[in-house]
Amino acid sequence: MPKMIICGRGGCGKSTLITLMAQKIDEQGKKVLIVDSDESNLGLSTMVGTGPAEKTLMDYLGGRPVVMGKLMAAMRTNWEEKLELFQESSLNELSSEFVSWNGNKGFMQIGKIEHSHEGCACPMGVIAKDFLNHVIVDKNEWVLVDTEAGVEHFGRGIVEGVDSVIMVIDPSNDAVLLSEKVSELSKEAGKPFGVVLNRVDDETRSILEDAISEKNIPIIGVIPYSKTMARENLKGNRLDNNMIEGDIGEIITSVESK
Template identity: 85%
Template sequence: MPKMVICGRGGCGKSTLITLMAQKIEEQGKKVLIVDSDESNLGLSIMVGTGPAEKTLMDYMGGRPVVGAKLRARIKKEGDEKVPLFQKSSLDELSSEFVSWNGKKGFMQIGKIEHSHEGCACPMGAIARDFLTNLTVNDNEWVLVDTEAGVEHFGRGIVGGVDSVVMVVDPSNDAVLLSEKISGLSKEAGKPFGVILNRVDDETKTILEDALSKKNIPILGVIPYSITMARENLKGNRLDNNMIEGDVGEILNKVESQQ
């Protein structure tokens, strides 16, 4: 089963989509790991209903100073960062110190910006890339990676550790423009790419379908706007597939058929 990056512009609904997909995957009797690689996202664990683990992956590895030293050491040793930070591992082998499980659904955070002037998030990108590259998934297992807004994860090479890229497109011209950029970057990285329309009504759905068709960008599914979803998200409550009209199961089928 796929390891998949979910991306898009800020506020488009990446975390919402991941929450709905993870719930549907679990309902199908499959295991799913949600990887939060967004250094500023704070509410995803609440949305998916797992709660955060005791540590982020960065903390589990000893924190920023230790990770920074390891990165500098391997650059000095190899010159091109080929020395891995992680060994090959499966979902069952991941430590409960940095993965919180609730049934078949697991949640982990790569790391967060905790202090002013602590430095850039580049070390977190490096460990995310290496972790995903060395993470193996079996049949009936999925990995969903929530990313920061924009295209930073391409620059960091995080997409090198996954099987496909899915972008969430909300009703905005900025999202349409970004979809063309991400489509090109995904092609350059050799990863299948498709988009999911989110928070649309009949009129905006038609406009987006026309705009994306002209750019030859495949649409994998549609999630209509839901006032219930918006309200429960605002309240900080767990989200549920029953709050929307879209068929998330069909979206998963289309994503899986890309692999």
């Protein structure tokens, strides 16, 4: 089943969509791995309800100096081929040191910025790309990748290891403008692309539907504004599909049919 990346501008609802999709997939009795590749935000494991694993993937691999050492060594040669951080692995084979499982739902973090002046987030990008290129999923399994805001993951090539791209669109002109850019970047990368409208009411939904349809971009789902979900997120509680109206299952079916 699909490995997919969820992207969009800051605060549009990427982590929320991942959380709701993961719950639905879990309820369908399928395994889902959530890959938190956002190197700043900390709340996803709480939203999902798994809690974090013992280690980030960066720490599991020995920490930033070790990964940087491997990166530098690989760059001196034919680096993409020489960089070997992972062997091919199925979801069952992933170490519980860096994946925290709760039923069918697994949660892992690539790495977080831990110290002032520690350097840029590029090593996290390399790890994420290498991991996604080597993780094997069967037809009843999903991998959902949460990203940092913006389009940096396209620049880093993380998208190479996934099958499709979903962008979350909140009611803002910036999101509409960015959708065109992400659509082009996805096409360039050869990945199917669709958008989910989030935090909408009837009026903003209609405006967004018109604006996105004009660009010939497929809308694969809609999540209305939910006061309950906003409140529960603020209180640091896990999110639940019962907090929203509508069916997140439509988004899953739409992705499955591609």
